[in-house]
Amino acid sequence: MKRKINIRFLPTHIILLIACVVIFFPLLWMLSTSFKEAGEVFTHEIRLIPHAPSVVNYVYVWKSTPFLHWLLNSAITAIGITVCQIMTSLFAAYAFGYYDFFGKKFLFLTFVGSMIIPFAVIMIPNYIIIAKLKLQNTWWAVILPYSVNGFGIFLLRQYILTFPKELFDASKLDGANSWTTLWRILAPVIKAPVFALSIVFFLDAWNMYFWPLLVLTENTTRTFSIGLQYFVDFEEGQDWGAFMAASTMGAFPALAAYIIAQKQIIRVYITSGLK
């Protein structure tokens, strides 16, 4: 009986497996190339497992690029953006969920509406601001324009609205002001969605490309994505073993996080997509 069902679903499995191979193979190819020596990279042979695996490419990347700088810059700007977005979102969402005030609806639309302004439309003035403040090639140049996220405000407000108003009132009666209420009453229950949102924000910030490309122009101030691009330009696009080694190292933190917290990350993306 069980066998029969399995056979009936065989075509389904085959199609899904083909999709998985299409998705996963390029990653394996990257890994494979990164361990090949130049002689083996440029052959007409398709071999997933190198003849003579070698770490020579990794050593070369490590020696010829400020790789740790890039990773550090990526990490710091991504953490900075995440923290700023979470704080501004939490405060704003708290105002929208806890208070009634003049202009509430208009202000809320202002925040949510900001989500649809394409970056390319506001990029030149943003560049002018950062240049005027002389912030180019600093972490703040990357963080500041990205420190508010309309989506975060929208999502956290939704959570706060489901929170029973009586608890706010009870806290108020106990003489707690709104600041204490925020940290003592709201913070403990909103921890889970805030954490989930942080993961999405962090990965988005970690993957940023366009804006850092404009404001980070020195080799040691670049984030990983931009550094990778300049490394390729510098090597005139020829040393593929090294490029794949650099890519593998750059992909490692995100992939490691994904392998560890895969279920949570997937769940976060589902809720952020369905809300």
Add this chain to the structure above:
Amino acid sequence: MTDTDSKKGSLSLPRSPLATRRQFSRFKIAPYLYLAPALVLLITFKYWPMFFTFFLSTMKWNFINPVKHFIGFSNYIELMDRELFWTSLVNTFRYMLFIVPVQIVIPLFLALLLTHISSNRVKPFYQAVMFTPTVLSFAIVCMIWLWMFNPSHGFLNHFIGLAGFEGISWLSEKNTALPAISMVTNWKLLGYNFLIFYAALQAIPSEYIEAAVIDGASSGKIFWYLKLPLLSPTTFFILVTTIIYSSDRVFIPINMLTRGGPFYSTTNLVFAIYRISFQFFNVGVASATATITFLIFIVITYLQIKYLQKRVHYEA
């Protein structure tokens, strides 16, 4: 409205005049204080720049010159004369055409297949593998595909060679470069949309489907008349987000794989703004392009607002 809401919560409780006054005064300022950080940053880095872009579009300026010259709508007229503008406008829609339908049909099809699988052990495996590109940085994705596309040693041409075909110079030919970039974008985005569709399919109450099966509906009919209509909010969400993705985020593969070439054949509006401003230093024309791009996005925004309204009705 402000007052009724605050009274409702504590209607039965006696209040001292002092408490009322304190609460009232806090009512006035506190919410604005909580909003202030977000609001200041939002105005500085989003709304003010939006208007400033329009202002710059009427100016002749090169970033460096201390003086900006007002020239009215000349930048727009100049833009209309440039082939670059029309090519990139057409390409913007070509990207959408190569990406949006693929991002609806294939993820939905795969998600449907996954719902048919009964084994709960294999399901998370498929999900996890397909979702991997979502967490990868797009720059790395581009590097991997740049290598895959390599005309003399790339995997794709080796693979084609095995089947006895001549290799293709994917990224340096006018006809293949834009589809190749679309393909990379599709590869990156597929798993995310697949997961969203799958979650939405799981959310359909099983009673509906069971009832339809009892009534003798074929699986094709169940899909067309039951699942597809119930999925419509999700489909719409994916449609809108993918349209934005295919015009905005596609900048990354354009810059990393082809730099907009050969002969502007992969340049879209966003990349054109970047080139005109940061490589030709023609801030006025770039801002005019940005303003026109924004007008196009307003149409998409309109659809999004329609979608949000639909959601509200749906949930109410």
